[in-house]
Amino acid sequence: MSLQKLDIFNVRNIRQASLQPSPGLNLIYGANASGKSSVLEAIFILGRARSFRTTHIKQVVNFDRNDLIVSGKVLQQGGRSSCQLGVQFDGKVSEIRIQQLPNQPRHLLAYALPIQLIEPKSYRLLDTGPQIRREFIDWGTFNENEQFLLAWRQYKTALNQRNALIKLKQTHSIQVWNNEMVNYGTIVDQYRRAYLQRLEPVFQEFVSRFLGCETVQFDYLSGWDSGKGFRQSLDDDLDRDLRYKMTHSGPHRADFIVSVNNRLAKDFVSRGQLKLLVLCLKLAQVQLLSTHQSNNVCVLIDDFTAELDTTKRALLIEYLQAMDVQVFITATELSEYGDLSKLNNYKMFHVEHGEIKQA
Numbered sequence: 001m002s003l004q005k006l007d008i009f010n011v012r013n014i015r016q017a018s019l020q021p022s023p024g025l026n027l028i029y030g031a032n033a034s035g036k037s038s039v040l041e042a043i044f045i046l047g048r049a050r051s052f053r054t055t056h057i058k059q060v061v062n063f064d065r066n067d068l069i070v071s072g073k074v075l076q077q078g079g080r081s082s083c084q085l086g087v088q089f090d091g092k093v094s095e096i097r098i099q100q101l102p103n104q105p106r107h108l109l110a111y112a113l114p115i116q117l118i119e120p121k122s123y124r125l126l127d128t129g130p131q132i133r134r135e136f137i138d139w140g141t142f143n144e145n146e147q148f149l150l151a152w153r154q155y156k157t158a159l160n161q162r163n164a165l166i167k168l169k170q171t172h173s174i175q176v177w178n179n180e181m182v183n184y185g186t187i188v189d190q191y192r193r194a195y196l197q198r199l200e201p202v203f204q205e206f207v208s209r210f211l212g213c214e215t216v217q218f219d220y221l222s223g224w225d226s227g228k229g230f231r232q233s234l235d236d237d238l239d240r241d242l243r244y245k246m247t248h249s250g251p252h253r254a255d256f257i258v259s260v261n262n263r264l265a266k267d268f269v270s271r272g273q274l275k276l277l278v279l280c281l282k283l284a285q286v287q288l289l290s291t292h293q294s295n296n297v298c299v300l301i302d303d304f305t306a307e308l309d310t311t312k313r314a315l316l317i318e319y320l321q322a323m324d325v326q327v328f329i330t331a332t333e334l335s336e337y338g339d340l341s342k343l344n345n346y347k348m349f350h351v352e353h354g355e356i357k358q359a
């Protein structure tokens, strides 16, 4: 998969731009506030129908306009087929078009253009609550296996029904939803565990390259008391659930822990190491997916590498090239990535006051 053409209208300070990116590395460079991150934001919108910088896409629309459009052509199956994608926001609602068909669901967009984003806030993956780590596992599991989404949706439906009964304190039919939750929740749990098991050795490889000979380990927490099992936990939790009007046990409360040399990573590694660990986690996901389905991910790296030293930056570029994925990376100076002339398949785009030109 690679984005062969990208058209942007009214995304932040970019009024209109058209790019034909390289299927390999794309370096987006320019001064501060020129619009580099906005290019990445536009690509993210094309793959997710939302922004990664704001919860309200309305803020992304150019100040002087009422709507934004991002469209693009994605080459699939090594260029044997292509798919036309479009996302339009008219100030009130977003519309997704796939192959000119209007009102398409978000998950089809996400499958057509899988995006891995690495940006300054990514370090939160190991530093804040579990929601962001569940999203991390689910991104990988979702892209690897379409069955995961089906199981997850059935689980969410059962959870919502159970929560509705709990709020009304109507417990007579709660077992029906407990059964559904256990059934689909167990499937979700198995997919996630299997995914993390495959990811762990790939992560270890990246950690060895970027951080040295540290030993890393994942521990997945299912979201219920493992000694009791899911069903028993639901039964035992009922009083507490009724009191707090919510279901406390289940894969919606899952988490995973990253340990380095048998210690909880977030509690003892330095800020710089934490960022490198997150980088390794994200690269491991990309590597795993691109082994599974050739050239399958579009990687966006925004303002993340500023804190990496020159050697690590060069290493990053080297691995990204070896993975054969499409990459968009922002930089204020061209020299930040050293001598790029030895690379194959790269293009540079200069951004100035929202105008983008291939350099």
Ligand SMILES: Nc1ncnc2c1ncn2[C@@H]1O[C@H](COP(=O)(O)OP(=O)(O)OP(=O)(O)O)[C@@H](O)[C@H]1O
Pocket: 011, 012, 013, 030, 031, 032, 033, 034, 035, 036, 037, 038, 039, 059, 060, 061, 062, 063, 064, 303, 332
């Ligand atoms: N809705 C909007 N309409 C028009 N311009 C906007 C809007 N939102 C933000 N801007 C402006 O767009 C410009 C580009 O922002 P962007 O974050 O893309 O720049 P950047 O090149 O990534 O900067 P930096 O290197 O500092 O991160 C900024 O001047 C910003 O103030």
